Amino acid sequence: MKDNFIKRTPDHTEEYDPEDVKKGALLSVISYLFVLVLIPIISEKSTEYTRFHIKQGALLSSITTGYVFLMNGVIGIARARLGSVGAAVTGLLLYAALLFLLFLFCLGIRYAVKHRAKELPGFSVFFRKKED
Numbered sequence: 001m002k003d004n005f006i007k008r009t010p011d012h013t014e015e016y017d018p019e020d021v022k023k024g025a026l027l028s029v030i031s032y033l034f035v036l037v038l039i040p041i042i043s044e045k046s047t048e049y050t051r052f053h054i055k056q057g058a059l060l061s062s063i064t065t066g067y068v069f070l071m072n073g074v075i076g077i078a079r080a081r082l083g084s085v086g087a088a089v090t091g092l093l094l095y096a097a098l099l100f101l102l103f104l105f106c107l108g109i110r111y112a113v114k115h116r117a118k119e120l121p122g123f124s125v126f127f128r129k130k131e132d
Helices: 018-023 025-030 034-042 048-113
Strands: none
Touching: 018 025, 018 048, 025 034, 025 048, 034 048
């Protein structure tokens, strides 16, 4: 298989206790379901492994929510300035990026189902270890 940006993301699975990984599997999946990320956040059963997925799911949900608001504003401006055709073209381009964000949600769910603590593409900046 070819090397790609998805395969190159760091995998932290070995850093977590296998028992915690099994216990936190369901909550980890729920972490990628937009507002349902609140369930694992407030759950007392969250493990370190689950918190890894909570961090990614909450961040991805926040980015997606902000992007949707921004996208709607840009499409509104495009409609006012460029007309219906310009707004349609702008909308198609913006929806392509939204599809990529939805792909990241699916990828996160896939990692959680397979009991992997693998970073989503582009998220490594949020997982840097602090150097003492």
